[in-house]
Amino acid sequence: MSTTYKVLGMTCGGCAKSVTNAIQNVAPDVTVEVDLDAKTVTVTGAAPENAIKQAVADAGFEYAGAA
Amino acid sequence: MSTTYKVLGMTCGGCAKSVTNAIQNVAPDVTVEVDLDAKTVTVTGAAPENAIKQAVADAGFEYAGAA
Numbered sequence: 001m002s003t004t005y006k007v008l009g010m011t012c013g014g015c016a017k018s019v020t021n022a023i024q025n026v027a028p029d030v031t032v033e034v035d036l037d038a039k040t041v042t043v044t045g046a047a048p049e050n051a052i053k054q055a056v057a058d059a060g061f062e063y064a065g066a067a
Numbered sequence: 068m069s070t071t072y073k074v075l076g077m078t079c080g081g082c083a084k085s086v087t088n089a090i091q092n093v094a095p096d097v098t099v100e101v102d103l104d105a106k107t108v109t110v111t112g113a114a115p116e117n118a119i120k121q122a123v124a125d126a127g128f129e130y131a132g133a134a
Contacts, residue, residue: 022125
């Protein structure tokens, strides 16, 4: 299962890594792919959307819903 | 009281914001100043170094000790 979310505010590889880590902190078993151009984050594996939303926000980025 | 740490891997304003949020998540009352050129983070207020170290690492950046 994979879900793609829109996440705003990521502008470089450091941001991408930060969002990835934030999500994996709350859902250790998922894989995370960031597309900086599309401003999307694709999460493969089971992770509750609320936890992802909170993790992204806590990391300082803007969760903007399903992509 | 303010303490300056070396933090590697921050390359843009998004990274700076992410590190700031990560630190403020574990120490809500501090102020955080990031200098991208100097690769430093200055934390004003009381915050245990271990908590900052962990927060920076969890956010995907490299804590490199006192600056």
